Amino acid sequence: MASQTKPVLHGYFRSSCSWRVRIAFALKGIEYDQVPVNLIKDGGQQLTEQYKKLNPMLQVPAVEIDGITLCQSLAVIQYVDETRPGPRLLPADPKKRAQVRMISDVIASGIQPLQNLHVIQKIGAEKVQWAQHFIDRGFQALEPILKQTAGKYCVGDEISMADICLVPQVYNAERFKVDVGQYPTINRLNQTLLEIEAFKVTNPSCQPDTPADLRA
Numbered sequence: 001m002a003s004q005t006k007p008v009l010h011g012y013f014r015s016s017c018s019w020r021v022r023i024a025f026a027l028k029g030i031e032y033d034q035v036p037v038n039l040i041k042d043g044g045q046q047l048t049e050q051y052k053k054l055n056p057m058l059q060v061p062a063v064e065i066d067g068i069t070l071c072q073s074l075a076v077i078q079y080v081d082e083t084r085p086g087p088r089l090l091p092a093d094p095k096k097r098a099q100v101r102m103i104s105d106v107i108a109s110g111i112q113p114l115q116n117l118h119v120i121q122k123i124g125a126e127k128v129q130w131a132q133h134f135i136d137r138g139f140q141a142l143e144p145i146l147k148q149t150a151g152k153y154c155v156g157d158e159i160s161m162a163d164i165c166l167v168p169q170v171y172n173a174e175r176f177k178v179d180v181g182q183y184p185t186i187n188r189l190n191q192t193l194l195e196i197e198a199f200k201v202t203n204p205s206c207q208p209d210t211p212a213d214l215r216a
Contacts, residue, residue, distance in 0.1 A: 007032040007065040010054060012039050012046075013207035013214075016112055016168030017073040018061045022207075023164045024077045026198035028086040036209035037062075039117055059118070074108055077161050089161045099155045103145060103162035107169045111138030115172060131176040139173070139183045146185045154189055159196070167193050171204070 007025070009032055011018030025032050037060050038045045045051060046058050054062035055071035062071045066083070070076045081089040091097045113119065115131035123130045149155045154162035170190040173180055180187050193199050205216035 007063055008035060009033070009061055009063050010035045010037050010051070011061040012037055013210045014204045015039070015060045016172055017059070017108075019168040019171075019202060019204060020073040020164050021061050021063060021076050022202035023167070023198055024080055024089060024161075026202050027089065027159065027164075028080055028084045030080060030084060030086075034208055038209065059116075074104060074161065074165075077164060081161075087159065089159075089164065091155065091158065091160060096155050096160075099149045100160045100162045103142070103149065103154055104165045106138065106142055106145065107162075107165040110141070111135060111169060112172070114138075115176065128176055131172075132178055135169075135173045135176060135178050136182075138169075139178070139180075139186060143183045143185055146189065150185055150189060152192065159193075163189070163193055166190060167199055 007030065009018065009021055009025070011021065011034065013036070024030075037051060039060065044058075046055070046060060051062070052058060054064075054069055057071060059071070061073060061076070062069055063076045065076070065079070070079060077089055090100055111134065114134035120127045120131060146154060149162075151157040153159050154166055166186070167190055170180055170186065180190070203216065204210060205214060
């Protein structure tokens with residue numbers, strides 16, 4: 001059911017949710033167009049009435065695909081997994097699939113939103129300490145879960161949606177000066193995944209809207 005029209009990703013180079021979608025598209029071999037939405041410039045381009053029509057939550061990403069618009073990264077990942085060929089992003093085995101969803105939700109619901117831009121902006125001067133606290137709190141839960149589920153990757157030996165969520169969250173942790181070395185399983189998995197081409201080419205350091213001073 002793949003459409004002849006390329007999907008369009010409205011995102012921001014450093015948005016972890018946008019990066020998740022870029023990784024999923026890369027793993028699936030999906031060609032797509034990018035429309036940058038600068039979360040800082042002009043007070044935040046995601047706050048315009050025009051963008052609100054794409055994503056009423058005024059966040060990135062928004063993905064136009066197959067005649068619909070999806071505005072939650074996990075929904076996009078699961079949609080392309082169900083409609084596009086290529087490696088599975090959710091395992092066939094129900095137990096492993098549940099574990100992948102659990103890990104993805106721990107990150108996407110339990111960690112990332114608490115250090116999202118619109119939250120951090122409300123915190124003010126204490127924003128770094130706030131982000132560190134909630135990332136550490138989440139990683140303290142995630143580390144023992146991953147010790148139980150991980151093989152080469154987050155769940156067994158196949159890359160999944162859980163890995164797609166993990167790498168951008170570790171990137172955020174490092175931005176906020178969290179000592180990821182405290183979490184050996186998370187650290188090992190992240191280092192392994194960063195060597196994979198789909199994670200390299202989608203890195204925030206090499207996107208069309210990456211500022212010159214942040215380019216790799």
